[in-house]
Amino acid sequence: MGNLTGGGSGEPGGQVDDTANPTGSYEGVELNFATSSNYIDAWNDLASQFSEQSGIEVEVTSYAQSEMLTQLLNQFRAQEASFDAFISDVIWTGSFMQPGFAEDLGPYFDSPLANADYDYDDHLTVFAENYGQWNGTRYGLPWYGDVMKLSVRKDVLEEHADAYESEHDESIMPEMFGGYESYAKYNRVAQFMHDQGWDMGLEGQRGWNIVYYYPNRFAAETGEASMLDDDGNSRLDAEGATTALQHYIDQVEWARNPLSTGYTQSRDQFLDGNTWAVEQWGTATAQFIDEWGWEEGVRVSLTPGGYPNLGGWGVLLNTYSNQEVKDAAFLFAQWATSKEMDKYAFTEHGVTPTRRSSFTDEIKEEYPQARYQDPEENPGIEQLSLRPRNPSYQELGDTMQVQISDALSGNTGAAETMQSIHDEWESIMSENE
Template sequence: MSDSLKQADGISRRRFVHGMSAASVAAAAGLSGCVGGGGGGGGGGDASMSIPDDPDAVVDGASITLAIDEGHNTNPFKWFSDAIQEDTGVELGEINGFGFTNLFSKLMTEFTSNSGAFDLVSFYPQYLGTFAANGHLQPLDDMMGIDGWDPQFDDMLKPFRQMYTQWGGNTYALPIDGDVLMLVYRRDLFEQHDIEVPETWAEFNEVARYFTEETDDIEHGVATYGKRGFSYGWFLTRFGGLGGKYFDEEMNPQINTEAGRRALESWRETIQYAPDDTASYGYPELRDSFTGGNAAMVVQWTDVPKKAAASEATAGKWGGAPVPGWEDGRAASAMPVGRVLGVPSGSSDEQKLAAYRFAQTFTLPKFSTHMVSDPGCGEDPFRTSQLSNPEAFTQPNPLRDAPGESVAFNGMESAEQYTSAVEATLEQGYPVPYWPGSQDYINALDIEISRFVSGETGVEETLENVETEWESIVEDLGREQQQEYYSNVIDAWKNAGIWE
């Protein structure tokens, strides 16, 4: 999809949120103080449903449809569907896959048309506030209370339980993918050249320079994400570590600040040592630059070590660690993407029950541990039990047609390094906005960051452009309402231990 089309999507989203009905806004404002255990302000009005006396009998024989971003993340639904149907009686019928970056517009079109095409939707948590506040998702709390239908939230890692599931005091989603950015590096080359794993961004850039300019062992010291969609996450890893905030209490953008300038200046130095076409790198290109043996280190999502262990060029040669920080700041690992499952509010009560039952079962350790430990998909750990059991990452997924291809790591040493690195990375997590309208801020930031990586704009112009666009978005959506949403989300982030 072109940038112009994506900008058009952003405008339509903004108009949609700004154009919420008076009743929806009133309901949102009335609930906005109810942060509960997690998410921020207002829910989407009355979405009550009837719970039958025997819900298991009601869902037995039901068939549901799923909407999700296309690609390898659909694989677990295919692996587990038969076993889940055997356990619950719910059949997963059609899987509808959409592009990585146009999922929002596809789901919004479906929600507003209310055609009932999807019974279950997988989406990125940054959409949660918009979907919930506009009444597009069914609150799950009543279904979570059904005997035997507990999603075991006590086992969820706190950042994902707090941020990925709730809005306005209600639960709207179940996590299935715990994304956070980490450092992945060539351990063999680091040991060969007596290089320490970088702990600061200055050290990171020096290591990138060294492998690019002073050795012939690898082509590039580093590669970086530059493509539209999620490039903003690579900026946030630096910005957050310098104490960067999105807005002040009056909803004035805080992007064009010393934290923003230093983050971009540091990243600009990194780009010098990356491949010439790094501005075109999305997830697969950045992954392949490392697993193909072309880059000595990358900042990437936490599924990439599993891919590296399965690659001939990097098997037994990779290492993992939290992203670096700043000598006068801290380390911050941005948390872009992630995935959750939600139930559209427009479905019949019977279909809602069936969709929730499938989703709840899918997320249980019985299935999800096989998912997050399998290199054949991109979902990452989101449960405490998944990180406390590194042995699972050395075992095959018995629900695949080819279980032998599903083993992430050949030994406990690699598995323990991986789970320890992911756990340490989560401790320095930096959250992505998810209140109603926040996707517009993210979209504006992502456009300008991608232009920066390509060399089209410099540091000052990039920050000024983002600041101007964010100011416009605040005014368009309503400053007072955005202040309220932002304040409540900040409280949720603090409760999750990832905001200072």
Template structure:
């Protein structure tokens, strides 16, 4: 028996290496992190490599990462990189190129939705990341209220159009006003917003900008273009939705605060990250199970995603790559999606099994394919601070929207000149 146990231990050591390996990853406390955790026993069984996840809130991540990234050898083997940080991390030389590893193992990066691969995948033709999960935003709304004959009749009488899933921006704004003023539901609002600065308001308002046909900058020259009629009207729309048609306190709501209002059945709509869509159907978190759906924002939603990367300071880059290959394999990506993960691979949205479970997948695929990217450059985090500050001043402190956006354009241009993108 002792000889058998010794032989078995030797086989394990040969298969997994003489020394057991452990890799460390810092991750954000979001649902997709939980789905990764559920895959770790299978990874350990296949490779013998342990994975230690350090889970923190978003606000702590950048602060914890930077000291590790500037060190010759840090503590983290694998990184998850928010699109905010891509420009900064690449320019600083903190991420290892992955193209040679991808070619050696025959990884087909065309399986990712192009808009997401462009955001957290390739930079200037070099692959530094494989997309992890998307957090593109979409419009969530109450399907039961749209289908109610009483509301259909009253809305058409007032606005001269059918009450349906909105495909035009003004149509949606009319619905917000109607459900606040005319629905006859006590304490009910047409919208709830995530107005907290800097990140929540900056991300949500971007959708208002795109819906009005505005853009952050000229794609050929990088000249900022926010203080335009489209941008100004988008800020007026956002201010009105918070001040006139939303719950008290929404100007200071983060995404979880706003989601709770919608999930408690106190608002007709919430423009939010698509990863919240399955949470609406969780009875433990929602009182509107089966009553909320998601659709692209008219004019295109804001794109958003995280990517897997190997830092140049990784203690074990080879083991890190084994993990990334595993967690992004089509089989494991499907398993994560089945749990509710926010997928990035195109085939997942066409999978019959997953569509049977998540009927909104076709809308979600359209949302991702038509989404717009936020400005990605070395100073994206600093730009978000400026944008969030000025948007908040316009929404809560009475600053003129045109003046607020002129300030953003001016400071945005200074950052772009510093980065060498604007002459």
């Protein structure tokens, strides 16, 4: 197990006897893998298969999603970690990578441990960079390429298509995959549909869902994927940032109970047939397709303006574990994120692929949501909006969700709110330089 006082030593792959079968040199090694409880079934399955094939014993420990980051960081800071490898949410990556808690994987890919067939470049670049890289160093391997989506009731919109086109001289339907060209267009449709008795889904409940929803709008209006520049300065004073919030505020009038709606509520509203549209993640979207039918009742597209928010995970190693255990953990991580297992995790556990090669015709026919994720069919999937993923992300996110919540409630205006958040972000980033 990882132990900061013991430290790691040696070179990756130093004990490999047979380069054609590096796992054979680690038979009997035991390691602990930490996962969010949301993915315990998938990782128990992967660990069991890998242990059976390799002889390396993998024990999986789960943490509640809301507590995992804090508990793992506390173990690192206390100089004693009970895990040797772990998954990290995209917005946690800087918290593990910047302080040096995660292992640099560069030497592993230059060692006998590297699988020649792994093909790291097969991972979509946006996943590879955000799930596993920090300042040009590769610390993690992509796993679960989750991206927000706009789902609309295609069947419902078709009923109102002629009336809308007559009134607005434009189509009511978002393009397949491409979506609505802007939030201004989406809002015109939302207002029209509200007048026809249909609410939109909107997550305006105070909480981190706001920090997922605003970046879609910010990027669509500013053309900037990230709300921080490369030097860590806030872009929230950029032209378009206030307009982005105003779009969000305007949507409150046309949404179903927005100020008390978070992830679960917006999902269930759509499933129950109470809303015509909602921005949601992959797991919920799969349920929508099962309920209403792909391109029958539901159309799935990029969020308006074409910058859906990036979610997802990467697999990292504890840099302080014993070198032998780190070697075994790398072999496990490499295997679990390989081409074969990327497909397997999707078809068996709904874990959205991170690899281009996973989007085969067979998989897309059986699981049509994969068509949205396939960059060949939907090139926009590689242009995403990004939340801050540096170690200050919790402070930044808390400031944003509290103040935008006040704006959605009508307590403050868009311009005042964005200026205040910008000023606080600048202060937070300067204090943590």
